[in-house]
Amino acid sequence: MSEKGMQKRKWQLTIALLIIIAITYLSAAITNFNFMDGFAAFPEAIGWMFSNLFITQESLERLPTILDKLIETIFMSIAATTTAAIVSIFLGIMGSKTTSVNSLLSVFARFIASVSRNIPVVAWALILLLSFGQNSLTGYLALFVGTVGFLTRVFIESIDEASPSAVEALTATGATYFHIVNKAVIPQSLPQMISWILFMIETNIRSSTLVGILTGTGIGYTFDMYYKSMNYNAVALVTFSIVLAVIIIELMSNYIRKVIM
Template sequence: MKTNFQSPQQFFRQRRLRLGIVLAVLLVIYGVSMVLVNFQTLASLMQVPAGLIWLFKNFIPTERSISYLGPILYQLWRTLIVSVSSTICASLLGLIFAILGAKTTSPLPGLRLVIRFGASLLRNIPVVAWAMILLFSFKQSDFTGFLALFFMTLGYLTRAFTETIEDLDGEKLQALQAVGANYFQCVFCGVLPEVASTLTSWVLYMIENNLRDATLVGILTGTGVGFLFNHYFKSFRYDAAGLIVLLIAVLVICLELTSTQIRRAIA
């Protein structure tokens, strides 16, 4: 009986060959794409230094930028409220959908398929597309931005919560059912306590993500710090626009540090 023994040299040679083929295919795709869109790589790379110099020269906050601090902080606060409220509302509804849509806790198989399809549809529509769609019905308002973030977050968290619940060991649920626990007792005593820390981590992550997306949504809906950034940028007040970018970065970093501490506390 023959055994197919492969030496280490042959193994690494085959891996290098596969890697070379993949890189060659990617380069061919990139070259074809350059030709189709008439993109000049070298010319674009030559313009990068000049662009960075212009960016750092004009977008650095100055002493005059301090006079814009009041309106910027107010709009930044409104943006934070919209991002947090949309995430909290979506997480509560997403948790209900996840319980009904997970294999281990779904009461009806048909309902599970409907929830999974709806979650996939909601999360695969970009938040910018949601904002543009809702803009026709709700006009430029904070509520439009709230709904855009809400729908996208609802689909994302429903899918994430569903997978988290399905990864839970089913022996505990079976034990509860064996001692006569009903459906709600199994969910509230067997499922939610086990996945609470993971679900909280997902909610905190989405709050950070929605704060970034809320800035972009604000440009479309004419609200929040995104609208203020667009206004200053179009008014050639680049120093004020740069101050907005700096404050957004600081706020996101603070949220991330806070989220990390909360995750450590509940782990």
């Protein structure tokens, strides 16, 4: 890069940094947030956490109940992700330029993905809560809808990145549309699809905790119950269980990715 180009790049980065600083201070002014008060409260907050959020023998007696709810949450997340993945594969095939049957179906699939993805899972939980009430179905549907939007988007991109040579070769032999999709498109895209499905399982386990607080189900409800009753030792055990479960699931996902990629 020339000296003139480097100078221009430097000015662009400086302007971008100044804009970010200005937006930050403007946001703080609008919300009445004081940075100094926030930093000053940090030591006290950390001290409170170490004083209250620790696991005791009494809290360990609640471990079977906590594990039962945690397992329920994990399986609900897996069920929502896998069923959403099946729907997303069909929407991805319809939305991709490589496999699209017609433009109307492509626009429809992309519209579904956009709406589902751009509304947060928590918002979906609140919307569905009005119709279905506080139960496991509401939590499942909230995760399902949000997952469909995300997976459809990434599946469309994965299919679009598939090599067109195999598609062209099968087309030249007179293969049917379903044969082309089954033999040329899906095998190329499948490793990436599985990787994204594993990623969404991890994400949904994290999201289901917050969804459970709203829908009164799973580990989220258990966390909320102990928190409202100020049983902070049990809250610490719930938090530790969630973190440990997410780490284990992530390690398993990383291993499976290494095998299939």
